[in-house]
Amino acid sequence: MPDPIPSCFTGDTQNKGAQNLVTSIYQTKLAGHCRMVTVTWCKNSMGQGLCVSVDEPSDQSMCKIDLKPWYFWRKQGSKGFEINGTKVQVCWDLTSAKFIYGPEPQEDYYVAVVCEEEVILLLGDMKKEAFKKTKARPSIIEAILVSRKEHVFGKRHFSTRTRMDETLKQPHDINIECNTTGPIDPEMSIKIDGQVVVNVKRLLWKFRGNQTICVSGVRVQVFWDVHDWLFNPGVGNALFIFKPISSVSEKSKFIEQHSSSNASMNSDAFTNVEDKNPSPSDYCLMLYAWKLD
Known part of the structure; x- marks a missing residue:
């Protein structure tokens, strides 16, 4: 079947209870257009990772975050990229995140995607902290979870x-x-x-x-x-x-x-x-x- 596990995520497959890859696709308004934002959480023997990508007809822009055990400072921060000249910022705080069932945290975290001073996608339960950190307003159009x-x-x-x-x-x-x-x-x-x-x-x-x-x-x-x-x-x-x-x-x-x-x-x-x-x-x-x- 298609959609195999990427090789970089296969290091932990011998763990019977593992969920090595979780991908959620959201539809939201970004840079004046409706676009699909893909959020992928992964886990392998080296640690955990998060990738946020935006599907663009001419290209695909993404932000990759490695959550290796010894990189404590990377558990919170921000990264940016551009979509047709428009700046997009991904901000996260996973310092206290609880990973219970697999590579995706269940509580005490946030991941925010910001564009043109609007939070167009907000994941996690630390919403107040996310808006305070990003200094951005909620988007008028709420993101829709299309598939998981x-x-x-x-x-x-x-x-x-x-x-x-x-x-x-x-x-x-x-x-x-x-x-x-x-x-x-x-x-x-x-x-x-x-x-x-x-x-x-x-x-x-x-x-x-x-x-x-x-x-x-x-x-x-x-x-x-x-x-x-x-x-x-x-x-x-x-x-x-x-x-x-x-x-x-x-x-x-x-x-x-x-x-x-x-x-x-x-x-x-x-x-x-x-x-x-x-x-x-x-x-x-x-x-x-x-x-x-």
């Missing part, structure tokens, strides 16, 4: 704690269990907050599919593709997509058509049918699950 990608690792069990819908602020525990070896026919189950929401038997025949579930009153469509787990072990990853049912119509038709024709369901194909002007309900979560030997 996470890489998870395991042998039979794969888990993460994250939001499955942009409208649901409370994170959920997602657990995937799949046994593809042994005398018993492979089957797979997906649990949300300890409750089984998807149970697939005869997985050899149903290695791609979708099912609608309900999470905190919100209908969510779950897509899965575990082809490589079964037929290319040790080579590829499985892909799980969680998508609110309210905005899934055209995307689900596209994926179902490719699924029925045994075409690989991947993030590139999914992106091809993303709306040009997403709303908060267009958020989707993609989990890339890698089996460890």
Whole structure:
């Protein structure tokens, strides 16, 4: 499948509970235009890192931050770059950040992207500190989280704690269990907050599919593709997509058509049918699950 883990992030993959790469894509107004801002958190044996990039039709500008254990001063600071002559500043304070579940902090931090004296994107719970440090005002147009990608690792069990819908602020525990070896026919189950929401038997025949579930009153469509787990072990990853049912119509038709024709369901194909002007309900979560030997 596409979207493999970059080689610079693979040093920690032997840690079964590791989440080495988390990527969130936001749509915001920057330098007078709507643009996509990509925030990537990574972790490897040398430390942790953060990359903020802005997609520009003619180029891509980015700010990379290394959080190596011995570089304490780099846990707070700022860096800048330009987009079509407009200055963009990335400010951060990760001095007291708590990294509980993976490479992305959960609390006591902020990351702010500032352009033309406006904070166009603000991450973390230290919002007051961010505005005081940047001396910038909040943006009139709030950034929209378009998609989130996470890489998870395991042998039979794969888990993460994250939001499955942009409208649901409370994170959920997602657990995937799949046994593809042994005398018993492979089957797979997906649990949300300890409750089984998807149970697939005869997985050899149903290695791609979708099912609608309900999470905190919100209908969510779950897509899965575990082809490589079964037929290319040790080579590829499985892909799980969680998508609110309210905005899934055209995307689900596209994926179902490719699924029925045994075409690989991947993030590139999914992106091809993303709306040009997403709303908060267009958020989707993609989990890339890698089996460890």
